[in-house]
Amino acid sequence: MLAPLLAHIARYVSLTAAEAELLEAYVVPHTLERRAHLLREGEVCTATYFVVSGCLRTYFLTEKGVEHTLQFAIENWWLTDYASLDAHAPSAFFLQAVEPTWVLVLEQRGQEELFGRVPQLERYFRLVLQRGAAAAQHRVKLLYSLSGEARYRQFASLFPAFVQRVPQYMLASYLGFTPEFLSKIRARMGE
Amino acid sequence: MLAPLLAHIARYVSLTAAEAELLEAYVVPHTLERRAHLLREGEVCTATYFVVSGCLRTYFLTEKGVEHTLQFAIENWWLTDYASLDAHAPSAFFLQAVEPTWVLVLEQRGQEELFGRVPQLERYFRLVLQRGAAAAQHRVKLLYSLSGEARYRQFASLFPAFVQRVPQYMLASYLGFTPEFLSKIRARMGE
DNA sequence: CGCGTTTCTTGAACTAGTTCAAGAGGTGGC
């Protein structure tokens, strides 16, 4: 069942029925329980993951053992550790399911071959990465231009449902502050 | 003279002589004076820029008129505003030459056509974007895991020459603090 | 349902980094 991926691809490029079928041979569905890991610090990342439903996150641990969430990926997002994937180097990150999640796994190994057979996919991934680059620029701009409280307000108004869905401490570190501070912001906003 | 670009491309994919010549028709060299702009806030970004020599940066202005540097691009880096480029939307950013800079300009208009004729370039740009994604993850990790002073120390030890090259206030905002604070860090380190 | 773990709250003491302002240095352009 990779219909959601095909639908996403169709937004960017068109594949023939034969090409879509080819893709099927390279993509493996996988279900994850809440809190299950796809990658741990020190392991080499070998695949790229497409979220069909649920939610993944990238995080790392500070020396003091505090988790910091770098990215969330919900429906229709790709997630991986590009540095580790590229260099076949041990990762500095963890990839984890925030809630029960259904992913499609595209292994790096076969990817070259697949792109050789279906060049439109090379284009699709370029466009996906380009969108990711835009999102990263936007993210850093927000981190720099708004106060912690303003960042939370904006995030909460853009993604009200998502704020309910993830534990507050994951969201706090994603927004760049402590869980205690987020709790205090909420208390302030409540009155 | 696009030899430096061809050399960079060769690190990722191989082009035939004919393909390299084709590329030449789509890439226009351009020289920039110190402080010259390639893009201003509100304008639509229509091209991607490859730095042959010199240095570009992306920055934005806060409501108070303070500049915040988001990215630097030195030799062999591509720079653009992907959000504006993609959506043909007004940019939130400025692209500026930090010092006298020589760039190659690849206009968005012809790009599709070029990639159709030279599919290896589609691949090249995917790989460049992938490297950019890795750098962005690393950047956010640094912002979250180190104190301001530690960020400066690390940056200065990694790129000692670069620290001399750019005005301190650009570097301060890139590292996520004020120029005054950077000045104080330096004073502390001096003794 | 009920127990154990995970998550959230609250308060007090603290500190990293900001803000504002004024002066001192540099340096590039003519």
Add this chain to the structure above:
DNA sequence: GCCACCTCTTGAACTAGTTCAAGAAACGCG
């Protein structure tokens, strides 16, 4: 070679956000 303008420094007062600790609530699993 000089002036104007950029850029950097310094200090004092301040504040946004942290840290630590302890209790309260919520949740998910059996």
